[in-house]
Amino acid sequence: MSDASALLGKQIELQLIGHNLFTGVLTDLSSDMLVLFTEQRFFYFPILHVRRFNLSTDSQKNSDISPPIGFYIAEEKTDMSYRKVLMYAKGIFSEIYVTGKISLHGYIMNVFNDYFTFYSPVYKLMYISLHHLKWLTPYTQGERPYSLTHEQFPINPTSLPLYRSLEEQLKTIEGKLVVFDGGEDPKRMGLLKKSENSMVELVTAKGERIYLNLTQIQTVHVP
Structure with missing residues (x-):
């Protein structure tokens, strides 16, 4: 795992290729998948389309972050990957x-x-x-x-x-x-x-x- 794992549990800013911007709590990170908790939902991003992510510049957002709530695919799995996330998501209503x-x-x-x-x-x-x-x-x-x-x-x-x-x-x-x-x-x-x-x-x-x-x-x- 790269030094980026130091951002786990912190509020980050994420930009996708194409300039889509997201802000949320980084909850999981692997070599090909990143999970962000934002707006009461978990978003799964293939690393392939991530342009950059960094610690949020709003320091207030990084203090006293409550644990995420909501449905989390493969919550107890420690070997997260893009393909496995898709397999775990089968049959779950998703966007x-x-x-x-x-x-x-x-x-x-x-x-x-x-x-x-x-x-x-x-x-x-x-x-x-x-x-x-x-x-x-x-x-x-x-x-x-x-x-x-x-x-x-x-x-x-x-x-x-x-x-x-x-x-x-x-x-x-x-x-x-x-x-x-x-x-x-x-x-x-x-x-x-x-x-x-x-x-x-x-x-x-x-x-x-x-x-x-x-x-x-x-x-x-x-x-």
């Missing part, structure tokens, strides 16, 4: 942020080599790249998205076969309409023609053929 202007609410269902499946009341089944998740925060145990009942929002696992890599998984939806990265860019939504050799071929609404770098695809949604 995640990947790209765009909004976060996603739902459940992690499966974790694979380079992506995980996420089930959302709004988007249903989504594929989320492990390399692009910016943060995850679980809600209180037992809480459900939008206060929906089980009848209103049953968790229905996909009937599609699930493969270990995102490239293999995209092959199962070739010939279908897909939305990449939230659909803000019209050149990242259309008919998926082929997924091969880390490239994805897409036909847009205007009939234009677009070739996308698979490693830069952050989320996948099949409408």
Whole structure:
């Protein structure tokens, strides 16, 4: 553990790549994951997207810090890692942020080599790249998205076969309409023609053929 562990239990300022700023208590730190307690919730940040963190400049915030309360994934685990946090979070109603202007609410269902499946009341089944998740925060145990009942929002696992890599998984939806990265860019939504050799071929609404770098695809949604 680096000298940064001296900040455990203290109020810190954290900046993500992309300039998102957070302030809270540093509650856990490993080689690939950082946990911050802020606004009564625990936020899990993959180190991959952390630009910097430092002791809060507000000295008053660092005095008499009360122990965090709220739901904490793997509270009794001492071997925290990014992948293990995702595994522990399976089936827990959580908020995640990947790209765009909004976060996603739902459940992690499966974790694979380079992506995980996420089930959302709004988007249903989504594929989320492990390399692009910016943060995850679980809600209180037992809480459900939008206060929906089980009848209103049953968790229905996909009937599609699930493969270990995102490239293999995209092959199962070739010939279908897909939305990449939230659909803000019209050149990242259309008919998926082929997924091969880390490239994805897409036909847009205007009939234009677009070739996308698979490693830069952050989320996948099949409408």
